[in-house]
Amino acid sequence: MRAKDIMSSPVHTVTQTATVESAAELITAHKVTALPVVDTAGRLVGMVSESDLLWHRVPADPTARLRRLPDTDPANRPGMIVEIMSPYPVAARPDDDVAEVAExxxxxxxxxxxxxxxxxxVGIISxxxxxxxxxxxxxVLTAEVQHRLDEYAGxxxxxxxxxxxxxxxxxEFDDDTEQGxxxxxxxxxxxxxxxxVGPSRPA
Known part of the structure; x- marks a missing residue:
């Protein structure tokens, strides 16, 4: 099984200059855990996740707001995705084995x-x-495999x-190619x- 078999596509992305709020809206609306970040040419430059957004919007210490720490001041909060994204993201290719992707x-x-x-x-896998x-x-797998075989063979x-x-x-297979x-x-x-894959077994 390959990455292209289970990936979600098309992919919701954000640009480096998008606002943190717009990314949060996308993640919430589409029920995803992260968004690829692309540059103006559409090239991947980072990833922004739920945890990235929460880390910069929710103080770890619930009493921090009472002490007005500088990093909890709205004026000092990051405003753009480029400020909070994770650069150099790990990526997969369409033909990568799913087991390798999971690893x-x-x-x-x-x-x-x-x-x-x-x-x-071209896609994203969670x-x-x-x-x-x-x-x-x-x-379920038996039914789906059978369907694909019948569709091919007619x-x-x-x-x-x-x-x-x-x-x-x-x-019954005509040759090794058909078995393949x-x-x-x-x-x-x-x-x-x-x-x-093999010939029918004697009853």
Whole structure:
């Protein structure tokens, strides 16, 4: 399963000069945890998350407002995204394996990762996207794999059964190339961990 199979697209982005308030409105309205930050050419330059916004808008000490600390004075608060964003964001490519994407998310402690193609943001993946793809039941996966196989073959030539996330595809294949195509079709279904393709077993 690849990043392009589960990423959300199109992506809501903000520019470096956007206001903190506008980013907060986007995150709230679209129920996302972070937004890619792009420059005027549309190139990724950073990420701004819910925690970035909260860190600069909500004082850690609830009594701070009573002591009028300089960093809680509205006049000193950052106003633009460029002031609070995380630069040099970790990114994925459309063909990256989802397992590798998940590993990088955990390693860098990020909840969302933009997906780049030729330097342009084409999607975004969250931890929730990965979990949603991984926890689908075998019956749902079986139906989706079977649908893709039937759609390609134009009939019910092959039979798919998913057990424990492993797709078993059996039937009559003209050659190795056809087996390879069936394997690729099954593997593109989000939630399929591995694929086993072979001729029908004797009853």
């Amino acid at each position: 990088r998310m955990l390693e860098h402690d990020v909840r969302s990762m933009p997906v780049l193609e030729d330097g342009t943001v 931890r929730r996207d990965i979990l949603r793809a991984m926890v689908r039941g075998d019956d 009939s019910h030539r092959w039979t798919a059964v998913v057990e424990g996330g492993v797709a078993h595809v059996t039937g 195509i069936a394997a690729v079709l099954a593997r593109t279904v989000p939630g399929v961990a591995a694929v086993d």
